[in-house]
Amino acid sequence: MNRKNFYMQSAIDLAAKGKYTAPPNPNVGCVIVEDSKIISKAYHQRAGKEHAEILALKNLKKKVNDKMIMYINLEPCCHYGKTAPCTKTLINSGIKNIEIAMLDPNPKVRGKGVKELRKNGIKVNVGSCKIEAIKINKDFVTKHEKKRPYIIIKQAVSLDSKITSPNKKWISNKFSREDGHYLRAQSCAILVSSKTIMNDNPKLNVRLTKKKLSIKSNIRHPIIVILDTNLSIDITRFKVFKTKTKKIIFNSVKTNFDKNNNIDFIKVVSNKNGLSIQAIMKILSRDYDVKNLLVEPGKSLLSSFLDKNMFDEIIFYKSTSIVGDDGLETVDIEKTYLNTKKIYQDSAMNMLNDVKITYKPKR
Numbered sequence: 366m367n368r369k370n371f372y373m374q375s376a377i378d379l380a381a382k383g384k385y386t387a388p389p390n391p392n393v394g395c396v397i398v399e400d401s402k403i404i405s406k407a408y409h410q411r412a413g414k415e416h417a418e419i420l421a422l423k424n425l426k427k428k429v430n431d432k433m434i435m436y437i438n439l440e441p442c443c444h445y446g447k448t449a450p451c452t453k454t455l456i457n458s459g460i461k462n463i464e465i466a467m468l469d470p471n472p473k474v475r476g477k478g479v480k481e482l483r484k485n486g487i488k489v490n491v492g493s494c495k496i497e498a499i500k501i502n503k504d505f506v507t508k509h510e511k512k513r514p515y516i517i518i519k520q521a522v523s524l525d526s527k528i529t530s531p532n533k534k535w536i537s538n539k540f541s542r543e544d545g546h547y548l549r550a551q552s553c554a555i556l557v558s559s560k561t562i563m564n565d566n567p568k569l570n571v572r573l574t575k576k577k578l579s580i581k582s583n584i585r586h587p588i589i590v591i592l593d594t595n596l597s598i599d600i601t602r603f604k605v606f607k608t609k610t611k612k613i614i615f616n617s618v619k620t621n622f623d624k625n626n627n628i629d630f631i632k633v634v635s636n637k638n639g640l641s642i643q644a645i646m647k648i649l650s651r652d653y654d655v656k657n658l659l660v661e662p663g664k665s666l667l668s669s670f671l672d673k674n675m676f677d678e679i680i681f682y683k684s685t686s687i688v689g690d691d692g693l694e695t696v697d698i699e700k701t702y703l704n705t706k707k708i709y710q711d712s713a714m715n716m717l718n719d720v721k722i723t724y725k726p727k728r
């Protein structure tokens with residue numbers, strides 16, 4: 366690895382530290398190098414807080430000089446959002462050399478940040494470690510390019526392909542369930558059906574400690590999204606409605622904002638298969654800034670997401686237990702999708718006696 370890539374990879378590794386706290390913002394890290402040494406570093410920790418490059422300048426123990434090179438994995442912003450434009454601070458700081466891994470896919474910024482820096486006499490180079498940089502912000506890129514969140518679908522499946530069991534609370538083992546909580550912790554929102562709320566009464570929160578997530582600030586719980594076509598859920602009965610977390614109930618009846626209970630009811634079009642998945646994805650991305658979504662579906666919802674090609678990863682936690690005839694069978698993903706080459710198996714990982722299998726779409 367050449368030196369440039371080494372420093373940029375350091376910025377990318379730092380960016381990854383923000384993955385549980387930075388959403389819905391992108392993961393951004395920054396290092397400042399002088400005489401081949403990293404003399405300051407930082408990463409973006411939370412939406413509304415300082416961006417990585419501003420924090421790296423603050424952490425710097427000496428005055429900026431012409432020898433210093435700043436490495437950032439994402440183009441600095443040049444617009445007013447929750448914070449002031451970073452380009453202004455960089456120009457005023459006196460830094461003269463900036464390396465950027467990739468342009469910001471947000472149309473408000475894309476290329477404009479680099480242009481402004483160059484116009485003000487800063488030498489800017491774009492493109493080191495671009496593939497790695499895109500990978501770490503694949504959800505942010507998807508949000509801007511596809512106008513929908515990056516979608517991860519997750520199911521726990523028995524050896525005989527059942528997703529419910531009359532005798533057992535959980536299909537998968539505790540290692541798989543903990544792994545699922547890491548997925549929740551990095552997600553902006555989690556989506557389930559009315560059926561899951563009524564049958565399982567889940568909490569849908571993150572049940573990991575700060576220590577496990579290696580974070581100091583408060584745990585960020587994902588927005589809870591429920592599909593309830595005819596508004597048949599009694600909101601006084603279920604655990605999710607006892608939490609302070611924002612809830613969005615997509616339905617075909619009404620749009621109404623219940624501030625007391627922190628529930629947004631959003632009406633969307635529906636047809637015989639249910640509510641429009643495309644419309645819901647568009648609203649989550651556009652109006653709720655959801656860059657990544659974790660879907661925990663039963664059989665019907667899984668089918669709908671697959672049929673509409675609305676997924677980026679499907680994760681099956683396959684257990685070795687047999688449920689038998691009384692469980693609900695899931696979609697035969699191997700037969701219907703793997704054999705028709707719509708998806709491919711990306712990885713398989715042992716979770717003690719479960720196997721975590723990740724499928725991705727063939728594009």
Ligand SMILES: NC(=O)c1ccc[n+]([C@@H]2O[C@H](COP(=O)([O-])OP(=O)(O)OC[C@H]3O[C@@H](n4cnc5c(N)ncnc54)[C@H](OP(=O)(O)O)[C@@H]3O)[C@@H](O)[C@H]2O)c1
Pocket residue numbers: 519520521522527528529536557558559560561564565592593594595597638639640641642661662663664665666667669693
């Ligand atoms: N093992 C696992 O990982 C796992 C994960 C999640 C759930 N589950 C289990 O799965 C069971 C539910 O499975 P399920 O197949 O009956 O239900 P599901 O797939 O979770 O959801 C289907 C329901 O979602 C609503 N819906 C709205 N728009 C839809 C659309 N476009 N496409 C599909 N559904 C839409 C409909 O209910 P409305 O008409 O009320 O809107 C529909 O009946 C639960 O009992 C739960 O225990 C297991």
